[in-house]
Amino acid sequence: MINYKQLIQKAQNALKFSYSPYSNFKVGACVLTKSNNTYVGANIENATFGATICAERVAIDSAIMNNDKEIVCIAIVSQSGDYTFPCGICRQVMAEFSNDMEIVVAKNENDYKIYKLEDLLPHNFTQKDIK
Numbered sequence: 001m002i003n004y005k006q007l008i009q010k011a012q013n014a015l016k017f018s019y020s021p022y023s024n025f026k027v028g029a030c031v032l033t034k035s036n037n038t039y040v041g042a043n044i045e046n047a048t049f050g051a052t053i054c055a056e057r058v059a060i061d062s063a064i065m066n067n068d069k070e071i072v073c074i075a076i077v078s079q080s081g082d083y084t085f086p087c088g089i090c091r092q093v094m095a096e097f098s099n100d101m102e103i104v105v106a107k108n109e110n111d112y113k114i115y116k117l118e119d120l121l122p123h124n125f126t127q128k129d130i131k
Ligand code: THU
Pocket: 020, 023, 025, 027, 042, 043, 044, 045, 052, 053, 054, 055, 056, 084, 085, 086, 087, 090
């Protein structure tokens, strides 16, 4: 089983694929699924700004496109050297796949905090609410 440190290192490696000419703010993410597979992502910006996609959603979408939907954990790093928390849209996308998901926000592989999605997005709206 992959550990938090390895997941963070994979997220750090993904930073090099960040396409962020507008913000110059690189973000990397790595998803871990129940089947012990990992999927990385980096933020991909766009001249319209609104079409920008965050690192977390690139990683999550990659897992989904591999039909690997049971996401157990996601590690997030950025070039800031500080903890980088997922934006509201990414939290909502995470909620679609698991309320138990662990979110690891890391300054580096030795300095990180772990949260449960339900703590970062309480009382969320998901499939169960559509009746
Ligand atoms: N960004 C992410 O990729 N993930 C986050 O959690 C926060 C923000 C990106 C979006 C944009 O490319 C840049 O960081 C500045 O907002």
